[in-house]
Amino acid sequence: MNACGVVVEHNPFHNGHYYHLQEARKQTGADCIIACMSGNFLQRGEPAILSKWIRTEMALLGGADLVIELPYPFATSHAERFAFGSISLLEAAGAETFCFGSESGKLDDFLSTMKEFERSHNQLDSKISSYMNKGFSYPKSNAMALTETMVNSSLDMSAPNNILGFEYVKAARLHGLAIKPHTIKRINANYHDTDLGAGNIASATAIRKALFTAKDTIRAYIPETTASLMDRSAVEWHSMSWERLYPYFKYKVLTATKEKLCSFYQVEEGLENRIMNCVKKAETFEEYMTLLKTKRYTWTRLQRASLHIFADAGKEQMKSLLRSPPPYLRVLGMSETGRKYISHHKKLSPLPIITTLSKYSHKMLDLEVRTSSAYYHIAQKNRSSSFNEYAQHPVFT
């Protein structure tokens, strides 16, 4: 069987994601679509509005055959490491290609930019450092250095999906992976659009925003399966956001010493003092972030540091987990095709394939379960029967 991988968050699954999965299958001719999906916490350092189990079901009903989990440390990392974790997992899962959406839509743009990158990356590194020394954030310094250095590149490096796509291509190339890139031109929505707009495709950002303000307006932009899963989910689960985590986060910061705060991943260079002061003043997450934001750090970087405090993710632990690629393939769900694929791939897989949590033990998985338990504890509406990650079987459609 011929498999194609995609990297997704599906927060929530919408028509653009549906198009991506259908086109990936059509354009690569794959028999099996493997989605590498972030768990309950996402790349921007925030909780997913719906749990990984509901999002897995959405993905399977929308065209994926197999959903595997990108572990917490990679799922909540900057683009480069997020891309490395995802593409490594897709390679380990036996995908021959990975397919990503981009503003460009032309693979040659990415390949020629990659060549130019390899020629000039020493120069690039020194430019990035120099911008960062001037007080710019890493993503901003990186984008400016790329634009200046790679003058022959035809890829627009200010477009967010081009940047992310380039990280995927770079990860595969620099780590010598056999998996081949493929790109699809994105239609209609831009990544950060906050309005729903015309047509039937909108960004996940716009859909999430509408979800909290004008829920009915999103129906045109999501498949019927997503809509009915969201309705079903709403009976038992809150739509999650940082605001729901905030009372717990605040409690955590209030009871911590400065030394303790400093022991969490990405809390450094005096950030612990700012976090402590802002938490004391702010009664909502929005207030807290607005007080915390400086030119030095991006909003996302600050959300990530805060999330690691919430998740009790220590520096040493995270650094040690991030030293190697993800060590296992955890299956969150599969279609009948996915099941056949897995039963075939099992014999060849370089990594253990996990479908039953209790049969496998790893510090990465422990961290996943701990952070997920906190997520369920806060998201569950009726707490009389606690949701237990250990009792959850992969979703089967």
Place this chain on the structure above:
Amino acid sequence: MNACGVVVEHNPFHNGHYYHLQEARKQTGADCIIACMSGNFLQRGEPAILSKWIRTEMALLGGADLVIELPYPFATSHAERFAFGSISLLEAAGAETFCFGSESGKLDDFLSTMKEFERSHNQLDSKISSYMNKGFSYPKSNAMALTETMVNSSLDMSAPNNILGFEYVKAARLHGLAIKPHTIKRINANYHDTDLGAGNIASATAIRKALFTAKDTIRAYIPETTASLMDRSAVEWHSMSWERLYPYFKYKVLTATKEKLCSFYQVEEGLENRIMNCVKKAETFEEYMTLLKTKRYTWTRLQRASLHIFADAGKEQMKSLLRSPPPYLRVLGMSETGRKYISHHKKLSPLPIITTLSKYSHKMLDLEVRTSSAYYHIAQKNRSSSFNEYAQHPVFT
């Protein structure tokens, strides 16, 4: 000026406490009544139903002249250390006597028992160890050993206020303190009574119980000042209990590794495993405790261990703070008499006297502020303006 000290929790202040303060002044002829009061967390390992500031005001309006805070590590310790912390602070505050309520009411009972204790305490220690090895809790082993060993004692060692009173007398004697004991016979209520009963004196336990079930019935048992302070407090604050802490406690345990849980004070001998398992199953604190309870540990001991997890009170930190007597006199409130007393005592005081938090720094005080901030965060009804311990001046009546 002649001062008499009392050790109190006032949870909440009731007619029995009023009687205690009035009689202490009358019987010792003191000009100034100094109350050493636990802060927001109490000896049974639970939050006070009302904050220390409201309870301080109740104490001042009910007959105390000066309220000083018993720091968290001592306030949440077993009787022996609780007594040592309190009596040391009263000595440092310059009290010539301390006055406690007891079932016995005869000081000679305590003094003769103390003499017998000093003669036989080696024998006592070995009896306690032997009972504990059989699986009995410390308080149970201690009570059985005392009854068996001190056969000539006329003090009923099964009465809770006699036991606590004996700990006060013992602390003063064994640590060579100059402060002199005085006891008053308690009237009507027994310490652990859960019903309000006849007369106008009931136990704090019975009053707290009624507070959550039949609020109006308690008016006969509390002074008018307590009643109106409770009404005022209810506008801004929840009545606190372990049930209110439980969602935060559960989040804390769910995100902790076993090693981390084990690092908290009094979590040892595999208790971390039981705590983790029980938390996962229990949706209320009552459920959690019922699952957790074994013959080996008392309910109070388990509440204390859980409280230290909630408060992020680590083993090393707590052990280091408990190595010496409380290092400062923190004033929570004073009457005009108390103010005069303090201004006179300032020149003689062996310990720094703290009225403004920001002017003094100590790890013990940091811990007090952190645990208190968590208490206010959870107790405050309207969170738009966070209560800040640093901005709070001593109560002055």
